[in-house]
Amino acid sequence: MSEKKIALEIKNLKVSYGAIQALKGIDLTVYEGDVVAILGANGAGKTTTLKKISGIIDGEDGFIKLYGQDITKMEPEKIARLGISMSPEGRAVFKDLTVEENLKAGAFTLKDREKIRKNFERVYRYFPVLEERKNQVSSTLSGGEQQMLAIGRALMSSPRVLLLDEPSLGLAPLIVQDIMKIVKEIKEEGTTVVIVEQNAAQTLKIADYGYVIELGKVSTHGKASVLADDPKLVEAYLGKH
Amino acid sequence: MSTFIQIILRSLETGSIYALAALGIIIIYRTSYTTNFAQGVVAMFNTFVVTFLFNKFGLPLWLAVIGGILSAILTGFLIDVLILRHTKNVSPVAKQIITLGLIMIVLGLAPIFFGVDPLRLPRLIESGDLGVLGASISYNGLFNIALGLAIMTGMFYILQRTKWGLAIRTTASNEYVARLMGVPTKNVTMAAWGVAGVLGVIAGVMTAPMTSVTLNLMDEVQITALVACVLGGFQTFHGPVIGAYIMGIVRNLLLFYVSSVWGGQILYILILIFIVFRPYGLIGKKIVKKV
Amino acid sequence: ACGEKTETPEETPGETPAETPEETPEEEEEPAQGVTDTSILVGNSAATSGAYAPVGVPFNAGIEAYFAMINDAGGVDGRMIEFTHIDDEFDPVKGKAALSTLVEDEEIFALVGHFGTPVVGATIEDVKEYGIPAVYFATGIGQLYNDKAEGKDKGIFPVQPIYKTEGQIMVARAVGDFDAQKIGVIYTNDDAGKDLYSGVEAKAKELGIEVVAEQVAAGATDVSSAVTSIKNAEVDFIIGAAIQATIPTIVKELAAQNVNKDVITTYVNVSPVISEAVVNEIDGKFDVYGLGWVDLVENADALAAFAEWAPDYATNVYAMTGWIAGHFFTEGLKRVEGTVTWDKFMDAMESEPIKNPFGGTINYADGLRAGTQEMNLAKVAMVEGAPGWEPVDGLQSMDSLLGN
Amino acid sequence: MKSMKAKKNIFQKHPAIGFILFGLLLALIPTLAEMGILKNGYVTTIGGTLIYAIAALGLNILLGWSGLISLGTAGFMGLAAYMSAYLTVDLNLPFEVSFFLAVLIPTLIGILVGLVSLKIEGLYLAIATLAVAEVLRKTFEELGKYTGGFSGKSADYPTLLGLFELDRTTTFYFIIFVLVIIMILTSNMMNGRLGRALNAMRGSEAAAQAMGVNLLTHRLIAFALATIFASVAGVLYVHFVKFSYPSTWSLAMSLNFLAIIIIGGLRSIYGTVLGAFIVYAVPDMFLKQIPFFEDLSYVLNGVLIILVIIFYPNGLISIGYDIRKLFRKLTKGGTKNE
Amino acid sequence: MSKMENHVLTVDGLSIAFGGLKAVDDLSFDIKDKEIYGLIGPNGAGKTTVFNCITQFYKPDKGDLRFKGHGDQIVDLTTKPVHDIIRQGLVRTFQNVELIRELSIIDNVLIGGHIDFEANTLSQALKLPKSRKEEKKYREEAEKILEDLGILDRKDMLVGGQPYGILKKVEFARTLMARPKLIILDEPAAGLNDSETIDLARLIKRIRDQYDCSILLVEHDMRLVMDVCDRICAINFGKLLAIGTPKEIQGNKAVQSAYLGVE
Numbered sequence A: 001m002s003e004k005k006i007a008l009e010i011k012n013l014k015v016s017y018g019a020i021q022a023l024k025g026i027d028l029t030v031y032e033g034d035v036v037a038i039l040g041a042n043g044a045g046k047t048t049t050l051k052k053i054s055g056i057i058d059g060e061d062g063f064i065k066l067y068g069q070d071i072t073k074m075e076p077e078k079i080a081r082l083g084i085s086m087s088p089e090g091r092a093v094f095k096d097l098t099v100e101e102n103l104k105a106g107a108f109t110l111k112d113r114e115k116i117r118k119n120f121e122r123v124y125r126y127f128p129v130l131e132e133r134k135n136q137v138s139s140t141l142s143g144g145e146q147q148m149l150a151i152g153r154a155l156m157s158s159p160r161v162l163l164l165d166e167p168s169l170g171l172a173p174l175i176v177q178d179i180m181k182i183v184k185e186i187k188e189e190g191t192t193v194v195i196v197e198q199n200a201a202q203t204l205k206i207a208d209y210g211y212v213i214e215l216g217k218v219s220t221h222g223k224a225s226v227l228a229d230d231p232k233l234v235e236a237y238l239g240k241h
Numbered sequence B: 001m002s003t004f005i006q007i008i009l010r011s012l013e014t015g016s017i018y019a020l021a022a023l024g025i026i027i028i029y030r031t032s033y034t035t036n037f038a039q040g041v042v043a044m045f046n047t048f049v050v051t052f053l054f055n056k057f058g059l060p061l062w063l064a065v066i067g068g069i070l071s072a073i074l075t076g077f078l079i080d081v082l083i084l085r086h087t088k089n090v091s092p093v094a095k096q097i098i099t100l101g102l103i104m105i106v107l108g109l110a111p112i113f114f115g116v117d118p119l120r121l122p123r124l125i126e127s128g129d130l131g132v133l134g135a136s137i138s139y140n141g142l143f144n145i146a147l148g149l150a151i152m153t154g155m156f157y158i159l160q161r162t163k164w165g166l167a168i169r170t171t172a173s174n175e176y177v178a179r180l181m182g183v184p185t186k187n188v189t190m191a192a193w194g195v196a197g198v199l200g201v202i203a204g205v206m207t208a209p210m211t212s213v214t215l216n217l218m219d220e221v222q223i224t225a226l227v228a229c230v231l232g233g234f235q236t237f238h239g240p241v242i243g244a245y246i247m248g249i250v251r252n253l254l255l256f257y258v259s260s261v262w263g264g265q266i267l268y269i270l271i272l273i274f275i276v277f278r279p280y281g282l283i284g285k286k287i288v289k290k291v
Numbered sequence C: 001a002c003g004e005k006t007e008t009p010e011e012t013p014g015e016t017p018a019e020t021p022e023e024t025p026e027e028e029e030e031p032a033q034g035v036t037d038t039s040i041l042v043g044n045s046a047a048t049s050g051a052y053a054p055v056g057v058p059f060n061a062g063i064e065a066y067f068a069m070i071n072d073a074g075g076v077d078g079r080m081i082e083f084t085h086i087d088d089e090f091d092p093v094k095g096k097a098a099l100s101t102l103v104e105d106e107e108i109f110a111l112v113g114h115f116g117t118p119v120v121g122a123t124i125e126d127v128k129e130y131g132i133p134a135v136y137f138a139t140g141i142g143q144l145y146n147d148k149a150e151g152k153d154k155g156i157f158p159v160q161p162i163y164k165t166e167g168q169i170m171v172a173r174a175v176g177d178f179d180a181q182k183i184g185v186i187y188t189n190d191d192a193g194k195d196l197y198s199g200v201e202a203k204a205k206e207l208g209i210e211v212v213a214e215q216v217a218a219g220a221t222d223v224s225s226a227v228t229s230i231k232n233a234e235v236d237f238i239i240g241a242a243i244q245a246t247i248p249t250i251v252k253e254l255a256a257q258n259v260n261k262d263v264i265t266t267y268v269n270v271s272p273v274i275s276e277a278v279v280n281e282i283d284g285k286f287d288v289y290g291l292g293w294v295d296l297v298e299n300a301d302a303l304a305a306f307a308e309w310a311p312d313y314a315t316n317v318y319a320m321t322g323w324i325a326g327h328f329f330t331e332g333l334k335r336v337e338g339t340v341t342w343d344k345f346m347d348a349m350e351s352e353p354i355k356n357p358f359g360g361t362i363n364y365a366d367g368l369r370a371g372t373q374e375m376n377l378a379k380v381a382m383v384e385g386a387p388g389w390e391p392v393d394g395l396q397s398m399d400s401l402l403g404n
Numbered sequence D: 001m002k003s004m005k006a007k008k009n010i011f012q013k014h015p016a017i018g019f020i021l022f023g024l025l026l027a028l029i030p031t032l033a034e035m036g037i038l039k040n041g042y043v044t045t046i047g048g049t050l051i052y053a054i055a056a057l058g059l060n061i062l063l064g065w066s067g068l069i070s071l072g073t074a075g076f077m078g079l080a081a082y083m084s085a086y087l088t089v090d091l092n093l094p095f096e097v098s099f100f101l102a103v104l105i106p107t108l109i110g111i112l113v114g115l116v117s118l119k120i121e122g123l124y125l126a127i128a129t130l131a132v133a134e135v136l137r138k139t140f141e142e143l144g145k146y147t148g149g150f151s152g153k154s155a156d157y158p159t160l161l162g163l164f165e166l167d168r169t170t171t172f173y174f175i176i177f178v179l180v181i182i183m184i185l186t187s188n189m190m191n192g193r194l195g196r197a198l199n200a201m202r203g204s205e206a207a208a209q210a211m212g213v214n215l216l217t218h219r220l221i222a223f224a225l226a227t228i229f230a231s232v233a234g235v236l237y238v239h240f241v242k243f244s245y246p247s248t249w250s251l252a253m254s255l256n257f258l259a260i261i262i263i264g265g266l267r268s269i270y271g272t273v274l275g276a277f278i279v280y281a282v283p284d285m286f287l288k289q290i291p292f293f294e295d296l297s298y299v300l301n302g303v304l305i306i307l308v309i310i311f312y313p314n315g316l317i318s319i320g321y322d323i324r325k326l327f328r329k330l331t332k333g334g335t336k337n338e
Numbered sequence E: 001m002s003k004m005e006n007h008v009l010t011v012d013g014l015s016i017a018f019g020g021l022k023a024v025d026d027l028s029f030d031i032k033d034k035e036i037y038g039l040i041g042p043n044g045a046g047k048t049t050v051f052n053c054i055t056q057f058y059k060p061d062k063g064d065l066r067f068k069g070h071g072d073q074i075v076d077l078t079t080k081p082v083h084d085i086i087r088q089g090l091v092r093t094f095q096n097v098e099l100i101r102e103l104s105i106i107d108n109v110l111i112g113g114h115i116d117f118e119a120n121t122l123s124q125a126l127k128l129p130k131s132r133k134e135e136k137k138y139r140e141e142a143e144k145i146l147e148d149l150g151i152l153d154r155k156d157m158l159v160g161g162q163p164y165g166i167l168k169k170v171e172f173a174r175t176l177m178a179r180p181k182l183i184i185l186d187e188p189a190a191g192l193n194d195s196e197t198i199d200l201a202r203l204i205k206r207i208r209d210q211y212d213c214s215i216l217l218v219e220h221d222m223r224l225v226m227d228v229c230d231r232i233c234a235i236n237f238g239k240l241l242a243i244g245t246p247k248e249i250q251g252n253k254a255v256q257s258a259y260l261g262v263e
């Protein structure tokens, strides 16, 4: 454990939307090659955390380091080039572009054509339906197909750190199982994954480590296997609100 | 017959000016998702720069034009960096109003920089005519047409075939997600404003010899280009170009054969009827909305 | 709740301008508003910002230059002429507001150089209502014309030619000087173009001359179809009824299509700017004539004075017209004896013809308000090595041109 | 603190009271001008501003609430202006009758444009409406018999009920009266069923349709209201300015209406009036008064517009919120327990 | 028509294609009065498309859609324009949440009452007592619904910026405003966590009883589907796979291999 490098280090992160403080000082440490689950009730601040990591919103306080490099105030496109890639909440595909163009855009930071080709192959292998629909304008895809596209697009850049915001949203049970398999597979390739999910039980199964966020603060964290049985978690996550 | 051909030839020449102006509008629309009403006045401003370099500083015309292109790039960059970069939370319509504000600024500053007299700018190719079936077209006109088509083809290629094209299209589609993908959208929009500026000054330099360099130099070109974008559809780059040539030709035919008083208005009404039946323009495709 | 008001702002200055009603209603010969022992305040509103600034700015500079010259020489009757100005951006509402500010708040003695068709149109009734003298209108619209001004109309003193009149003179020149039988007209769809054309139409009808007319948009960049029509109509002579940027466009297109008929255009275009713009293109194919109501060659002294006082605008026609505006007002004022009142000023303006510093005279006697009616002729040529306008014929009235 | 809260409630419950007070406040202007506190010219400037505010309110219903753009406002306003001038001056119709006709006919044309809007949207609609306005403007230029062509068309101050001949000041009051009525009507309509339906149409056509909102009728209603307001403004304009000139009714003016509502605030009634002040009155009343900057007033106006949009992307009306916040910050020490 | 007596909706031979793709292919099913009916299937199976056809956002290429609306009148839905569907007593939510961001939650809910308002525009413009009373009545009703769904405390908040789960509830509340005979829900549990999903299941059942209506829903969360549905229709590639009770469906081999997977 102690030999593992720290991929992402977050300290005292605070973020506000106007008058609402969504993050009230979050600390997170993500080791290289781990799958880290972020859990929490509706509106707890999970999405906000991921958005801040990828740089598309501004923070008030605290810092984020990627392999020791401070990226707190960095522009999102720079962060993407450093190897962080995100499948955002609510799909956010390029609606008027085709499936193939969306995926191409996902590989924007890659220069190596061969690698891009391989990534295409891989995404099409994971989601064969995307290949069938590759020339369809993505706004006309079904909800689940768009979700697959968003995840596939995030994979296209061969990221060092992959951020998944509710990847199972709107996906059929079989595909949800697939996603979990995919996460395992890319973890094995050495990619670090931060995954936000509502489906706590299933997520903790594949995760190494878990954080529970409550009202903008980390309320519990620990090894996934331990967390899964933690009564405190059951209360925080499944319990009262 | 020769009259007819003459009209067509002259229309092609103005058509290529409209086309360049329309391309300038489209590239901004596709990257900043706003209609740049200031495209015309910015072009006017930079054409004044060319004229000044030529008249007051005595530079050769081609050098003056290069100077104008540089100043166009600079003004484009400035507009993006000083203004549009700070409009993250601004709606597309509000961005259009920003371009209105720009018009006021440019119209206010131009007389201070360049004085109030109309100025003269000669043609790039001073003389020479090519006879075509009893009509004639100047070498300069031919050059304009060729240049317009070349620029259009080049842009088409860049947009469809290169990484820059992808960057432009993702920026237009959803700037926020594009940045997540590592697309340097700021550079894309900045470049787009630069390119729009260049397209504008080239259109201005083509227009100026037909009239004189004044504050209103590009007014008509601007409106025609806007309408051409609608006629051709905002989704493609070649649609507006075709729209621009059609506008140039049909307007002159209407003015000549139907009515010199009402020709322009008849054209507007025809276009109105046309877009009611083809709401996405000549080239644009209709996309079924999915809910 | 709002019907009670009886007193309205306009009444105050409009009623009896020569007196200050509250204080000494009975006493006569109280000076008009804006007049003190040492100064006299006049003003105007003009478009000095926005798209019309290129006209408004030099125009006002011309007026101010003239007054500066007068004041430098001690003013008129020991009074300095002070000039105040409001920018109206060519907008009727702003022009109207400016007028009431000028007359009611700043209390100017007279309007000098009322500017722009939309503003003049929107305010001409108000000006008459106030009864304030207004000298020089920088527009040529028909409303200004009056051959027997009485009462409230008396204060209106147009100077520059009215477009309609000029259109008639163009026909008179075409027929009298060029023996034209069939005239082509290319006119813009703005006030200048359309008023010129209606003058042309009226005179041609009177003389039984055939006219072929084509409209082009003001500011158009492509006038090729109009030119082709005129070319195909095989006219003897062409009238270019357009101002500013559009006239070079028309002339260049005529040249481009190798039309070889002479062209005449309005005085507004007779400036080095236009000659410079077209001289290379016409290149001997045909001549471009322009009417004029000033004679800069004959009046070189006046031109020198102008250039001295308005050095930045020495070649600008709009500045020159502003200068003329200042001159006409000053000439009227010089003639007023004793207390300066509106009535006395108007009488003074009518008392005898006023000479234009750059040539020609205008007679306002017996309520005639017709602006300039004699015009000369010049053509584009190289003058002293630079493109300019070479005089062809002196000032002549319509009647003398047609030989009656 | 308590009393402030109570006051707020009255205005929220009965917005009409606020509008009427606002009108009364505006009605002080001519008196202030007579007293020499304000310039007389301001009566005209502000009268014009309020007229523009009326037309802009119509555009706000169209763009702000319904999400439909129009670049034709000036054309319709001009049409009404010319019609009313013609009907009162040439046909000697009573002011009320000509008012009615001059609003009715443009509105019918506006409804036709509404039909077009079913097929096209966004920029395409903008340009289509621009085309309509350009055709109208050309008509004003060419039909000199009715419009006076480029000599312009003159009209008189209104005569109400054939008895009360208004003058500048009373016409100014009349404008305020109409404005207040229109503000009240707009507020009532937009805060009720119609407003919600238009909002829904803008926010999501699919949701609107699923909830039973007929897009056709609501687009027509939106265009009808916008044209009615523009026409009312046109009639007031021609009887206040007493003149109509064809190039007044140009694209530039329509764009100014857009600027007004964007700057003031989409879907804000007071914001619209505020926007009209910023666009029309502020340059004359303030910018041009800055010494050395008179000639730059046009530039400053442009800069002002850009700054407002960048710092207040939701309209200057939200400046009220900021001021309140600042106020609260300043008085925080004493009244922390709110 | 006797067959329809206790059926609120009959879908018969429904087909629609986009280009070459048959999104829905000869699909038939029916929903009984007061039934909670599930429509399941893999991503891209055509579920949302079925909804779009029923509510006339898409005009089906083929097929009958009969609906027993208010007053037990049987109407052919295909003859109705989109905005008239709700008047028949049929109202839907959307997979991607279609709400008006700039409006408050309660105003969004009130849009659902659009068809019930009787006062005309003029009386609204003048705020005549009738229209004022009406507005008050429906506002109270909307508040009651929000209370039912447990989000009354947020009623004056703007929709923009609300968490996804809340948005789904607001859409649900909006459908209830119309007091429908049949509610169509597209993935109501998306974005809800486990405990919220359990609440939702309870809510759906309660709504059915309280509002006396049928519910047709698409959902990928099998716990919810199996818990609340009386019957389920499973489709794949736009074609029918199976219809039955939750138990039957869970046991169906075809459904397992195409959709559920085997645990």
Ligand SMILES: Nc1ncnc2c1ncn2[C@@H]1O[C@H](COP(=O)(O)OP(=O)(O)OP(=O)(O)O)[C@@H](O)[C@H]1O
Pocket: A017, A020, A021, A022, A040, A041, A042, A043, A044, A045, A046, A047, A048, A049, A089, E160, E161, E162, E163, E164, E165, E191
């Ligand atoms: N754009 C916004 N404007 C205002 N408030 C926002 C905005 N986005 C999020 N919030 C608020 O910030 C808080 C945290 O939101 P966030 O989206 O991070 O939650 P989440 O944990 O991802 O919730 P969910 O499970 O619903 O996705 C919430 O209270 C939410 O209402």
Ligand SMILES: Nc1ncnc2c1ncn2[C@@H]1O[C@H](COP(=O)(O)OP(=O)(O)OP(=O)(O)O)[C@@H](O)[C@H]1O
Pocket: A133, A140, A141, A142, A143, A144, A145, A170, B288, B289, B290, E018, E021, E023, E041, E042, E043, E044, E045, E046, E047, E048, E049, E050, E095
């Ligand atoms: N307007 C359209 N144009 C082209 N194809 C379409 C259109 N609408 C839907 N499709 C296609 O039809 C198929 C069915 O889509 P639909 O949205 O009904 O799926 P779904 O069953 O709702 O899936 P999900 O569970 O992922 O939401 C998809 O493959 C989709 O790509």
Ligand SMILES: [Mg+2]
Pocket: A046, A047, A048, A089, A165
């Ligand atoms: Mg989230």
Ligand SMILES: [Mg+2]
Pocket: A142, A143, A144, E047, E048, E049, E095
């Ligand atoms: Mg679906």
